[in-house]
Amino acid sequence: MKSMFKVTVILTLCFAIIIGCSSKPAPADSNKESKGNQASEQKQQSITFIDTAGGANTQKFFSDIIPKASSELGIKINYVTGAGAEIQQRLAAQKQGEGDIDVLLLKPDGIGNMIQAGIPFETLENNPEIPNISLVAAGELKEALGVATNGTAVPFWHDQFGILYNSDKIKNPPKSWEEFYERRNEWAGHIGMIRPDAKSGGGRIMQRDFLLGYGVDFSKSFEEVQKTTEWTNGLAKIGDFSKALFKPLASEPPVLFQQFASEDVWITEYAIDYTLWSRDQGLLPESVKSTFFPSGHYGGAAYLAIPSSISDSQKELASRFVNWMLSEKTQINMMETLWIYMGIDKYDNVPQTVWNNVPSWDVVKNSRIPLNNNDAYTFLKEKGMDLVK
Numbered sequence: 001m002k003s004m005f006k007v008t009v010i011l012t013l014c015f016a017i018i019i020g021c022s023s024k025p026a027p028a029d030s031n032k033e034s035k036g037n038q039a040s041e042q043k044q045q046s047i048t049f050i051d052t053a054g055g056a057n058t059q060k061f062f063s064d065i066i067p068k069a070s071s072e073l074g075i076k077i078n079y080v081t082g083a084g085a086e087i088q089q090r091l092a093a094q095k096q097g098e099g100d101i102d103v104l105l106l107k108p109d110g111i112g113n114m115i116q117a118g119i120p121f122e123t124l125e126n127n128p129e130i131p132n133i134s135l136v137a138a139g140e141l142k143e144a145l146g147v148a149t150n151g152t153a154v155p156f157w158h159d160q161f162g163i164l165y166n167s168d169k170i171k172n173p174p175k176s177w178e179e180f181y182e183r184r185n186e187w188a189g190h191i192g193m194i195r196p197d198a199k200s201g202g203g204r205i206m207q208r209d210f211l212l213g214y215g216v217d218f219s220k221s222f223e224e225v226q227k228t229t230e231w232t233n234g235l236a237k238i239g240d241f242s243k244a245l246f247k248p249l250a251s252e253p254p255v256l257f258q259q260f261a262s263e264d265v266w267i268t269e270y271a272i273d274y275t276l277w278s279r280d281q282g283l284l285p286e287s288v289k290s291t292f293f294p295s296g297h298y299g300g301a302a303y304l305a306i307p308s309s310i311s312d313s314q315k316e317l318a319s320r321f322v323n324w325m326l327s328e329k330t331q332i333n334m335m336e337t338l339w340i341y342m343g344i345d346k347y348d349n350v351p352q353t354v355w356n357n358v359p360s361w362d363v364v365k366n367s368r369i370p371l372n373n374n375d376a377y378t379f380l381k382e383k384g385m386d387l388v389k
Helices: 002-022 026-043 056-073 083-092 108-118 131-135 175-184 202-213 222-226 231-242 253-261 273-282 310-327 328-338 361-367 372-385
Strands: 044-049 078-082 101-108 154-158 161-166 267-271 288-291 304-306
Touching: 002 288, 026 304, 044 056, 056 078, 056 273, 056 310, 056 328, 056 361, 078 101, 083 108, 101 108, 101 310, 108 304, 131 310, 161 273, 175 202, 202 231, 202 267, 222 372, 231 372, 253 267, 267 273, 273 288, 273 328
Parallel strands: 044 078, 044 101
Antiparallel strands: 101 304, 154 304, 161 267, 161 288
16 A cells, blocks of 8 residues: 555656646747747738839839839838829828828829828938938929929939830931921831820820920910910921821820831830830830930929828838838839839939930930920810821
């Protein structure tokens, strides 16, 4: 009986020791779980970036670079495309600290409409999380092509119209609209244009820029513009010039590109960046190049902005992403890929291969003319086809 008692005692003590030993690691597991949750929370940091300004070319570019930004910043970046009007409604309904849109890419009218509607945005100028903003020209932090922004928006790119031509067909392209007009018969039947009344604004912008070349001052009211000799003479010359156009006019940009591909069209005015990117996709001849007239061409832009409705922690993440987007590495990559001018004003490290395809920024930057007369632009949309002979 005594030995049975001893065995029972020994087994009881062993069991107690085993239980005690197994219970000690519990806090360690708990700490491990806690650390795991913290790491998980860090991994789950994310922002939503909504693009309302891009097209097929820029959307493809973003799909390529966003994963790189996510990896380098340690932030999950949700890239979404959207319409400016819809996004404005969403922002207007959001309360402070409850916003779910962290970074926006907007055209000048988009940011202007939102600011006018009273939607608040963060001041990006002098933001310590965005040191690369120092690479942007100071004046561009005050306004977006005439729309006052007061430091709440920063340009990501500058899109630009210019003259596109097939260098295999045209060895010596024109250097002005006047020369283009005078030499129109050299290329009669091979000058391309999108219909002025098309959804794409390319055709009416071409007519507007032609009129710029003949001295029309669109900074005046349309009523004043119509009374000028330059306007009357310019419209008459558009009619003469149109006789040399390839017919029928393109209904949209892809049709214009097809006309280039079939060599029906040798020269036109359109968006430099989108045309050369489309060339690189095999949609136009490899010999298509660009040039620029000193009288100016349409110039646009797209701006990054951070809505004030998001939380402070999200503002920090959004600012880090904006800084990444403004880095020289990202900006040069964009220019090499899209042939679109950078938002930053630092072109000294842009490779020569870029300048072999597009005019230098020094040539372009002072002759970029936004659509600053909506009444004249509407007139060309509605009446532009009547000028085509």
